[in-house]
Amino acid sequence: MGHFGFSDVGLVFMLMLIVPNLIWTKYQPEEYDFKDENKVLLVFERVGQVGVTGAALVFSDFNIHGWPGWSFWLIAAFVLMILYECWWIRYFKSNRTWKDFYSSFYGIPVAGAILPVVAFFFLGIYGRVSWLIVSVIIFGIGHIGIHLQHRREMQ
Structure with missing residues (x-):
């Protein structure tokens, strides 16, 4: 389930997620239009955002406690977040x-x-926090x- 407490690793992941998105608000594609987004998908996205943010920050299970074999999941998650940052650099x-x-x-x-x-799914596996896993699926x-x-609309 998870142990309550602040997660430094969760904060780093959230910053890696949020900072480029904040920059993006000033550099959106000119033709970007969110008015026709599927409302059901939008509800899933918003509910999931709240769950992911909360779970990533309030469970200390994501913090590094030694270096067990289970840490592979943390390394994989971090590599995916680095690739995400590289994708943003390419976009900008x-x-x-x-x-x-x-x-x-x-x-x-x-x-x-x-x-x-x-990446957040792998972080959930690493921390063994079902709240994050469920939230990230949503x-x-x-x-x-x-x-x-x-x-699809673009094509």
Whole structure:
């Protein structure tokens, strides 16, 4: 279930997620339009965001306590978040079009949506916190679903 307490690792992951998104608000694709997003997917995304944020920060199970074999999951999660940051750098250096925003990265489709979802899922496995795992699944359904919807519209 998880042990209550502040998570430094969760904070680092949240900052890696939030900072580029805040910068993006000033550099959105010109043709970006969120008015037609599927309302059900949007509810999943919002509920999942709240759950992921809360779980990542309030369970100390994500903090590093020694270096057991289980740490593979933390390393995998962190590598995915580094790839997510690299994807953002590529986006910010691009022409910042829809095509750039919903692009693949190293063969990962809609990488801007998939990379953080899988990274937080792995973080949940590492910490053995079911609250994060469930929240990230809910978030992923909405977030990845919305990105796929926009990508289909783009094509």
